[in-house]
Amino acid sequence: MKVLVAVKRVIDYNVKIRVKPDHSDVDLTNVKMAMNPFCEIAVEEAVRLKEKGVATEVVAVTVGPKAAQEQLRTALALGADRAIHVETDVPVESLAAAKVLAKVVEEEQPGLVILGKQAIDSDNNQVGQMLAALAGLPQGTFASEVVIENDKAQVTREIDGGLQTVELTLPAIVTTDLRLNEPRYAKLPDIMKAKKKPLDVKSPADLGVDIAGRVKLLKVEPPAERQAGIKVGSVDELVEKLKNEAKVIS
Amino acid sequence: MSILVLAEHHDGQLSSATAHVVAAAKQIGGDIHVLVAGEGVAAIAEAAAKLDGVAKVRVADHAVYAHQLAEPLGDLLVELAGDYGHVLAAASTTGKNVLPRVAALKDVGQLSEIIAVESADTFRRPIYAGNAIATVQSEDALKVITVRATAFDAVGEAGGASIEAVESVVDNTRSTFVKEALAESDRPELGSARVVISGGRGMGNGENFKLLDGIADKLGAAIGASRAAVDAGFVPNDMQVGQTGKIVAPDLYIAVGISGAIQHLAGMKDSKVIVAINKDEEAPIFQVSDYGLVADLFQALPELEQKL
Ligand SMILES: Cc1cc2nc3c(=O)[nH]c(=O)nc-3n(C[C@H](O)[C@H](O)[C@H](O)COP(=O)(O)OP(=O)(O)OC[C@H]3O[C@@H](n4cnc5c(N)ncnc54)[C@H](O)[C@@H]3O)c2cc1C
Ligand SMILES: Nc1ncnc2c1ncn2[C@@H]1O[C@H](COP(=O)(O)O)[C@@H](O)[C@H]1O
Numbered sequence: 082m083k084v085l086v087a088v089k090r091v092i093d094y095n096v097k098i099r100v101k102p103d104h105s106d107v108d109l110t111n112v113k114m115a116m117n118p119f120c121e122i123a124v125e126e127a128v129r130l131k132e133k134g135v136a137t138e139v140v141a142v143t144v145g146p147k148a149a150q151e152q153l154r155t156a157l158a159l160g161a162d163r164a165i166h167v168e169t170d171v172p173v174e175s176l177a178a179a180k181v182l183a184k185v186v187e188e189e190q191p192g193l194v195i196l197g198k199q200a201i202d203s204d205n206n207q208v209g210q211m212l213a214a215l216a217g218l219p220q221g222t223f224a225s226e227v228v229i230e231n232d233k234a235q236v237t238r239e240i241d242g243g244l245q246t247v248e249l250t251l252p253a254i255v256t257t258d259l260r261l262n263e264p265r266y267a268k269l270p271d272i273m274k275a276k277k278k279p280l281d282v283k284s285p286a287d288l289g290v291d292i293a294g295r296v297k298l299l300k301v302e303p304p305a306e307r308q309a310g311i312k313v314g315s316v317d318e319l320v321e322k323l324k325n326e327a328k329v330i331s
Numbered sequence: 332m333s334i335l336v337l338a339e340h341h342d343g344q345l346s347s348a349t350a351h352v353v354a355a356a357k358q359i360g361g362d363i364h365v366l367v368a369g370e371g372v373a374a375i376a377e378a379a380a381k382l383d384g385v386a387k388v389r390v391a392d393h394a395v396y397a398h399q400l401a402e403p404l405g406d407l408l409v410e411l412a413g414d415y416g417h418v419l420a421a422a423s424t425t426g427k428n429v430l431p432r433v434a435a436l437k438d439v440g441q442l443s444e445i446i447a448v449e450s451a452d453t454f455r456r457p458i459y460a461g462n463a464i465a466t467v468q469s470e471d472a473l474k475v476i477t478v479r480a481t482a483f484d485a486v487g488e489a490g491g492a493s494i495e496a497v498e499s500v501v502d503n504t505r506s507t508f509v510k511e512a513l514a515e516s517d518r519p520e521l522g523s524a525r526v527v528i529s530g531g532r533g534m535g536n537g538e539n540f541k542l543l544d545g546i547a548d549k550l551g552a553a554i555g556a557s558r559a560a561v562d563a564g565f566v567p568n569d570m571q572v573g574q575t576g577k578i579v580a581p582d583l584y585i586a587v588g589i590s591g592a593i594q595h596l597a598g599m600k601d602s603k604v605i606v607a608i609n610k611d612e613e614a615p616i617f618q619v620s621d622y623g624l625v626a627d628l629f630q631a632l633p634e635l636e637q638k639l
């Protein structure tokens with residue numbers, strides 16, 4: 082079974098972002114970029130499926146600028162066999178990413194596609210579900226466990242009230258939640274080897290996909306800053322303040 | 332132009348989130364219809380019909396919609412969406428699971444987790460874990476939107492909307508429900524509690540979360556957790572507050588043994604009053620808290636319980 086993994090280049094999750102002074106967008110110049118943490122989990126899951134003998138090939142794919150090849154190389158270093166870069170400098174909205182991925186799914190015919198549940202830049206949480214809809218495949222989102230058996234995937238999902246398990250007929254789409262696994266770090270020899278693994282570059286036009294945006298970004302502002310309050314010296318003082326100053330308890 | 336709101340419900344009850352989403356729909360303006368989809372949902376439909384501002388409740392009552400699986404629910408919404416200018420749902424795990432399917436099948440974008448309505452096509456939403464707020468305008472004819480419930484005040488119960496059955500039934504052969512393990516608790520829901528008390532890695536282990544129980548009892552609070560506490564196995568995943576967990580905005584949030592990582596703050600910094608109890612006076616959580624107590628939680632919590 083072939084496993085396709087979608088990865089996105091985003092700001093490193095440790096970086097505190099700044100909004101541009103003209104409020105046109107966030108400022109990404111000289112900011113450390115990385116693979117979206119949920120995509121790291123997706124790659125890890127695919128590689129583990131290969132190590133278990135369930136997957137025969139792991140293909141990593143991204144839609145984005147030239148620099149996103151760094152994240153594909155990371156995926157290759159982590160154990161993916163080859164990579165597909167759909168290159169574009171236009172900002173890629175979720176629907177456009179899903180359309181491109183649907184074409185790649187059509188060409189590659191994977192048995193399983195693993196995506197992150199959410200990109201930590203847009204916080205959209207859309208692409209996996211959109212891809213599932215466009216490709217006509219079942220979806221198991223926010224997965225904390227995936228078991229592949231007899232052409233079926235049993236996916237345990239993190240839902241608001243607890244956990245839900247669904248069974249999907251393969252091929253299927255899975256999106257990862259944080260507790261699915263703990264991604265490994267790439268080792269230096271693997272990073273060197275990854276440089277030689279195949280990486281295919283295409284354009285959205287090659288795939289016949291129109292990636293024009295649908296949503297206009299009018300303005301980006303910093304959130305209302307919370308002012309740090311005071312330090313209280315004791316539990317007594319805390320209770321007194323909550324009762325008489327903040328009036329949130331009685 | 333009309334608006335279709337997907338009702339959120341669990342255990343045979345309409346969730347409070349729906350009243351918040353209807354509030355967002357009222358701000359957009361237009362006839363508001365609520366879709367209740369599930370199995371055995373007549374009582375839920377009646378509750379939805381009482382919500383202020385709702386003109387009509389449409390009920391799709393069939394086994395295929397039990398457990399609200401994304402595939403059939405998405406297909407049903409796609410079938411109904413043609414009558415509407417907006418389709419809204421709560422940014423819950425159900426809404427997030429289903430709505431992007433509707434958007435994709437209608438070939439439109441989706442706006443996730445809006446926190447304000449500027450006009451019928453322009454909305455505000457947090458990005459980068461809430462470290463920036465984007466104002467976005469949808470250029471699509473149909474707007475598919477998930478709504479952050481805590482950002483809108485719930486509508487009251489005034490109405491008496493008509494209730495109408497949706498006759499058509501979609502089928503689903505691709506996914507099946509296997510089981511559900513739902514947390515049982517007598518406490519209020521995290522998302523709608525007036526007071527939330529959360530524990531972090533500093534709690535040390537799951538057993539110690541009991542230290543929060545007595546305080547939660549006295550305050551009528553829900554109990555939450557940081558991801559570190561969930562990852563360490565102290566408590567189940569449904570308690571996680573943050574960018575990738577639940578978003579809360581109670582009147583009072585008490586963070587205990589939580590350092591205040593941006594991903595945690597993303598889920599609670601819109602709380603009215605924030606209290607932090609942490610033994611490290613440099614912990615970033617103190618930068619957003621109204622009242623900070625530098626103390627060992629193992630001393631502070633029993634004392635707090637006693638003095639409340
Ligand atoms: C993609 C991504 C998404 C994430 N999403 C979330 C999310 O949704 N929610 C979330 O919470 N995190 C999330 N995180 C994790 C986040 O980055 C932090 O790692 C996490 O919030 C830390 O949890 P913590 O504050 O409990 O633990 P720590 O950072 O380890 O802090 C523990 C605190 O307890 C204090 N302490 C220890 N012992 C005591 C004591 N006896 N008395 C008093 N204080 C004590 C310490 O001083 C310290 O400040 C995410 C991370 C990533 C990468
Ligand atoms: N431009 C992209 N290229 C490849 N995969 C993407 C892209 N955008 C999103 N994804 C995938 O979809 C997941 C969810 O992203 P989103 O829906 O944008 O929050 C990510 O974790 C990726 O796995």
